[in-house]
Structure formats: C-alpha cells, structure tokens
Amino acid sequence: TAVAKHVLRHKSEELRGAPVRFIYINCSQANTSYRVMYQLNRAFGILVPPSGYPYDVLEDNFRKAFLEADVRMFLVLDEVDLLVKRDGGRLLYSLTRMNYDLDLRRNSVTVLGISNTLNFLDRLDRRVLSSYNPDRIFFQPYSADELYNILLQRARLGLRPGSWEDAALRRIAAKVAREGGDARRAIDLLRMAATLAEKDRSGKLTEDHVEQAEIRVDESEVQVAIRTLPFHHLLVLKAAVDLLLAGDPRPGTGKIYERYERYARRFLVSPLTMRRVSAILRELESQGIIEIEMSYGGARGNTKVVRGTALPPLRLKEILNEVTRV
Structure with missing residues (x-):
C-alpha cells in the first residue's frame, strides 16, 4: 500500500497535465463491483447516487466517460481479495476486457491489485484469470533488523532525542518480526509505548512501557474484532x-x-x-x-x-x- 501510494503520488506530479489518470480505491470499504464502479463514476465526474442504479448503467457511464477523457488509467485496488471474496471477478473481467476494445495508443486500463492473501486468485475462474493475467510481485515480511530501522526513523522524527531506550525498540522489532513482520503493528506498539511513557512522566521509553503497550494493543485489536x-x-x-x-x-x-x-x-x-x-x-x-x-x-x-x-x-x-x- 505504501509503495503504491508513493508511486501514484510521484507519478501524478511527474506527469501533471499528461493524459493519465491515477485512481486508488480501498476494497475494505468498496467491497462490491457496484461500489467500485460508483467510485470510478465519481472519479470521471459522473455524479450518481450511491445506490439504486443498475450496475450496467454505472458501467456504461464509466466506459463513455473514460473514452471521452482519452486517458490511460492506472487503478489501484487495495485489499482486492475482499472484493473477489464478496463479488467474484466480475469487475476485474470487465475492466481488463476494455483493453481489447480500445486504441491502446490513446487509451488503456491497468489494474494493480494489493492483497495479503496469496491464493485469492484461486477464487477466479479461468475466463477472468485469462483476461486479468497479472504479473505478481511478492513483498517479503520485514525482518527484525528492518523493523528496528523503521522504528528508529520514526522515533527520531516523533520523540525527543535520547527519550527512548534502544532495547525498547529492539524488543518491538523482535516481537513483530516473530508475528509476521507487519510494520504498521510495530509502529502502533511504539506509539502506544510512547503514550504510556508520557503518561507516567517517565524520562525514557523503556521495555516496561513496551510490555504494557503490547497488552493494550492486543486488547484493542481483539475488542475491535469482537464488536464487528x-x-x-x-x-x-x-x-x-x-x-x-x-x-x-x-x-x-x-x-x-x-x-x-x-x-x-x-x-x-x-x-x-x-x-x-x-x-x-x-x-x-x-x-x-x-x-x-x-x-x-x-x-x-x-x-x-x-x-x-x-x-x-x-x-x-x-x-x-x-x-x-x-
């Protein structure tokens, strides 16, 4: 997600004024073909209500607006596995099939899907896979050393110099690396540990604060899961x-x-x-x-x-x- 957003941001600036459209959609919110197509309509200036329209009407509206705009579209579908799980490959098929009807010198559709689930493509039938046929790029989980460097960078940006113990950062990095290497979780633990150290009016963020933060973050995640x-x-x-x-x-x-x-x-x-x-x-x-x-x-x-x-x-x-x- 971070890499995709970084590339979109820089390419948008680099190609400002060029006939290129970059669109990012998170499928944890837009988890049906209808909701994604609704957002695509809005991205091309078509104002439609969020419900009540037939899907085919939304798709036709988008196709016409896309052709009139005369652009190349790069669409990022974050957590695309949630869309596929809920709605199958309908949207992926219709978007990628558009390229067969376009003059690729002027218009094209590129779909970049992001997923933590390696086998989500197994849910797609052969017809969709043949049309989509994506190149796969695997991101390895962060190692303890990589997580430590990320945490050190964040600590230097967000905390006073000398206000943390190096052992505290290494403990977070080691724990999160064992659990799968999720950098967001490591940063959440650092944030919570820093908050606890501040509440204690402690001079330094210590391993004790990290231990307390682990309990708080784990409970918070479980509570959110239960409430949904x-x-x-x-x-x-x-x-x-x-x-x-x-x-x-x-x-x-x-x-x-x-x-x-x-x-x-x-x-x-x-x-x-x-x-x-x-x-x-x-x-x-x-x-x-x-x-x-x-x-x-x-x-x-x-x-x-x-x-x-x-x-x-x-x-x-x-x-x-x-x-x-x-």
Whole structure:
C-alpha cells in the first residue's frame, strides 16, 4: 500500500497535465463491483447516487466517460481479495476486457491489485484469470533488523532525542518480526509505548512501557474484532467463554452448541446448525480471538475444543456483555 501510494503520488506530479489518470480505491470499504464502479463514476465526474442504479448503467457511464477523457488509467485496488471474496471477478473481467476494445495508443486500463492473501486468485475462474493475467510481485515480511530501522526513523522524527531506550525498540522489532513482520503493528506498539511513557512522566521509553503497550494493543485489536462480529458469532463466543469460566478448561463443540442454543432462544432467534457453529469456531480462531484444536477419539469421536483465548476469559465476558447485553 505504501509503495503504491508513493508511486501514484510521484507519478501524478511527474506527469501533471499528461493524459493519465491515477485512481486508488480501498476494497475494505468498496467491497462490491457496484461500489467500485460508483467510485470510478465519481472519479470521471459522473455524479450518481450511491445506490439504486443498475450496475450496467454505472458501467456504461464509466466506459463513455473514460473514452471521452482519452486517458490511460492506472487503478489501484487495495485489499482486492475482499472484493473477489464478496463479488467474484466480475469487475476485474470487465475492466481488463476494455483493453481489447480500445486504441491502446490513446487509451488503456491497468489494474494493480494489493492483497495479503496469496491464493485469492484461486477464487477466479479461468475466463477472468485469462483476461486479468497479472504479473505478481511478492513483498517479503520485514525482518527484525528492518523493523528496528523503521522504528528508529520514526522515533527520531516523533520523540525527543535520547527519550527512548534502544532495547525498547529492539524488543518491538523482535516481537513483530516473530508475528509476521507487519510494520504498521510495530509502529502502533511504539506509539502506544510512547503514550504510556508520557503518561507516567517517565524520562525514557523503556521495555516496561513496551510490555504494557503490547497488552493494550492486543486488547484493542481483539475488542475491535469482537464488536464487528455477526450476532450468532457473538453468541457462540459467549457460550465458549462461559464454559471456560465455569471451570471447563477445554469445552468441546457439543457443549458449546448446547449453551449457544440457550442464548439463541433467549434472543428469540433460530439457532444455527451444529455444523455452522463448528465453522464459526474456526472463523473465530482465524481472527485470533480463540485457539482451537482437535480432540481425537472418545465416545463422540473427533471434536473441536477451545483451548485458549486471546484475552482472559473474564475480560472477554465483560466485552461480550457490553455488546450483547446478556
């Protein structure tokens, strides 16, 4: 994302006045073909309402405006996997097929997709892949040394000289490198640690502040994830947490489902199937909220069990009570 925005910014300045149009769209907000096409309409000066128009009308409007503008378009679709997951390859196909109908000496469409999911293209059918046929550029995760250099640069820009311990920056870099090398997370930890050091009126940002920041940032991320969960996901999570608090160290799918059914009836909603609840447990794990493992054998055969949670169960219960009002 940073590289794409950097290139767009510099090329926009370099090619100012040239028949080139650079457009950036984040698919975490515009996660359907309709929403992306709506933004493309607006980028070419077509004012349409955000809903209510047939998609084909939006696409025709865009095609006409694009041809009249007589430009080359470079479109960046950030988090494009979210668009593909929600809406398939419809938009990618229609945009890239436009090049077959254009005079490429005057008009062309280039689509740059950004994704953290390496296999999202597997969701596209052969027809779309044949038309899109992207060149892939892989960005390796940042190493601990690279993260340290990024943090050092930010500390020099944002903090007073000598107001941090080098060991604190190295601790953040090492932790984030182990977790996948996300520079944004490293910078978030530095920001939170600096805020805590300032509140303490401490002379320096120390490893103790980093340790506190890790707890704060982890809890904040989990809270955001929980507050955006669908309602049935909340009920399944609450059932698992209640069983953990009741003394069951490894509640299985069967017990969780029984408790979940009670909550569903309390809220006057139809309970989902056992199979769907089992899938929800996997989804909660993929979001880092719980940890599950398979328990093999026994009278009921193989089953999933919850072996841990991202936050202490009591804290999760407090958050869930705020969200579900149970």
